[in-house]
């Protein structure tokens with residue numbers, strides 16, 4: 001491709017030297033590149049030798065490349081900064097995702113609940129419903145996907161959110177099983193007490209005037 005310098009159309013050329021035993025001419029295009037320019041002068045086609053390189057145009061290219069190289073270096077630097085930030089964020093996120101894997105979903109808890117209810121014997125539907133609501137509310141709060149029971153350290157890191165830090169477990173399933181039973185019994189007692197109180201109140205209302 002021709003390069004235009006001061007009206008000259010400059011192209012690289014290769015020349016054969018004419019020596020019979022020249023390896024360069026024998027195996028390749030010849031010697032070069034040598035830059036020759038051509039242009040029309042007063043209707044005549046003229047030629048001019050420009051040397052073995054084109055320093056002017058190469059410098060122009062360098063001038064164009066330099067800002068791009070700087071931009072590239074800046075972009076690389078930004079990428080490195082972002083990658084470092086990304087790595088930090090990933091590290092910060094990791095404990096949560098690892099924890100989520102050890103925690104229970106609502107489906108897991110439903111399975112445990114079904115097992116506990118099956119073994120609980122005769123319980124009123126009202127007791128079971130209220131107990132189940134309490135269990136789910138205590139385990140998942142405002143719509144968490146997973147429980148957050150892994151709040152302690154050591155061999156028993158799963159801490160019961162219903163009964164407090166003294167009740168620690170090796171695994172969350174055991175925790176939920178025990179907590180579910182405890183909640184059912186408590187709800188049964190609460191409803192029994194309520195019924196007892198209501199009976200007393202009714203008795204007082206009925207016979208109170210006699211005393």
Ligand SMILES: [Zn+2]
Pocket residue numbers: 016017018019022023024025026030031
């Ligand atoms: Zn040669």
